[in-house]
Amino acid sequence: MTTKKNKRPTLQHVADKVGVTKMTVSRYLRDPKQVSEQLRSVIESAVEELGYIPNRAPDILSNAKSHAIGVLVPSLTNQVFAEVIRGIETELEPSGYQTMLAHYGYSPLAEESRIATLLSYNVDGLILSESVHTERVRKMLSVAGVPVIEIMDSVLPPLEQAIGINNEAAARDMTELMISKGRKHIVYLAARMDERTQQKIRGYEAAMLRANLQPKSLQTVDASSFTMGAKLLLDAIRENPQTDGLFCTNDDLAIGALYECQRQGIAVPEQISIAGFHGHDITKAMIPRLATVVTPREEMGRQAAAQMMARLNGAPIEQKIIELPYYLEVGQSLGG
Amino acid sequence: MTTKKNKRPTLQHVADKVGVTKMTVSRYLRDPKQVSEQLRSVIESAVEELGYIPNRAPDILSNAKSHAIGVLVPSLTNQVFAEVIRGIETELEPSGYQTMLAHYGYSPLAEESRIATLLSYNVDGLILSESVHTERVRKMLSVAGVPVIEIMDSVLPPLEQAIGINNEAAARDMTELMISKGRKHIVYLAARMDERTQQKIRGYEAAMLRANLQPKSLQTVDASSFTMGAKLLLDAIRENPQTDGLFCTNDDLAIGALYECQRQGIAVPEQISIAGFHGHDITKAMIPRLATVVTPREEMGRQAAAQMMARLNGAPIEQKIIELPYYLEVGQSLGG
């Protein structure tokens, strides 16, 4: 019975079938108790038979509530953000909120355009992974008037509210740990230079300088990967054969570097100690276990979503910055 | 100048400021040439000053075009789907289409509910990662009348169109390769039992039986992880100390198993050979390099998106099933 131009059924179709107005059907769908008992089953079966699918557009149009939260991450293939997103969705789902996901490849202009798109779909709130934004973004967000929560960083002043960690302190702590184990020529390996990487480098440099050691960082514009870690390691020992420690801006680089050491016959941790950042599962499984700064990625997502829910329910911002704890996983790649 | 109840500006606000009707502003925004030259700059500056953000809801409401594609994946933390999504977005972005992402944790009922949600937002098309669906899902999709493309599998009959690989053949090929290298007690390690895993197991069993070998698979209901790979390996050798090969349903399990072998002093590949599935970057970096079935994950996403675009532009389905090639990466973990 599928004629070709059968567009999807509306409340009106259901109502016609039952012989009531669409308002009655609408009431039944949002709260069956508002409709007389004998109507309930009739409406139910009409809905069933027609395969009625609700349509949010009219409601969004009339009261600008979409029950969707826009989530912006720089990259989806970066495991860090996959876990953040899982945290967000875990928390959002019971409230019936949908996430609209977009990514911007670490480009501020792409972020701008994604935010515009998400706002044009009337998201009720935005969770951003960046702490630095273009002027247009600031303007758009202020005009849009939806709650905005920034994640990943707990240091820079937030637009409204931030949930993150202190990247600089974390990097400083790990560097100090490496230094305390006797390393003197620690090189920092970085890939893409986003704000958080720069914060980490500052922490690393502070620790090195305080110990009267010479900081040195190697970086590339490309995305981080295992291969890139291998390449950066080779660069590091070529430029400075004395290198006895590598602090990598994330676990991927660290793992790539570690494997390359093994391939080159460089003993880890005896000759070179290695540390990563974030504490992904694999760091615990590999041999030697990788030292890493463990960050609360999923928790960050959950708390961001929880704060978002609170604010959508009218709660005021209680804490502009929520700083989450990190910890150092010593692993086996740092040596004695 | 921000009074509290200033809702975000509409076309009408811009029009009032300029002294024209909103229709004129609407025309300017979609094609400036439709408006007289002297008005253009005036409208532009009014748009700029008010920070006008377009609103898709009314348009979606009146002609059901959202320029959004719903994408459903079982898991976001699974690297496989992260790459598929990247492929989809890469292809969709230039066309100005937005992706709405949702995941369902491998549960058919959750898939059902996510599809309903995405349809209620009026997505113009759906890309699904599953080939088996509930009856309600079939009904909803037929009623909704939007293009549906299924990915990951190229064997089961698609709802409309599928783009995937032949999992069974891929698993059979790899098993045969392992057998050809002299292994006789190959165990299949599986985690969550989805349709694709079952296809792979069938391929593995077919190859084993054809070689007069006894197939044996170990599985768990939990999600796959490095840790789970380690656990399953221990189970395998406990249940059958003769085990001389492991074919794992994905790279994570394989890597976890491989590390655990090293930890247990089991030589890979001499004592036990190991193969994974999908061919993630790390398989090329690790030592020994992991043998794996390399699947075209990003390409699958790209082609799915390209087919979606074609169909939204009115093209007919030219090929119901597009089967993409896989290949075997021998690595170093299979031995001679």
Added chain:
DNA sequence: CATACAGTTGTTACCGGTAACAATTTATAT
């Protein structure tokens, strides 16, 4: 100079829900 025509702007109606209010029926109290 009338007619045609392109260029520009305005008017009207519509999409499909739901809030707000009105109308009607049914139940309860006095």
Added chain:
DNA sequence: ATATAAATTGTTACCGGTAACAACTGTATG
């Protein structure tokens, strides 16, 4: 029985874009 309240259903209007059409300008053409 009558008034009053509660339960149920109906009516109207609105959200903010844009398609379709109308209206009006100025210019070109025979």
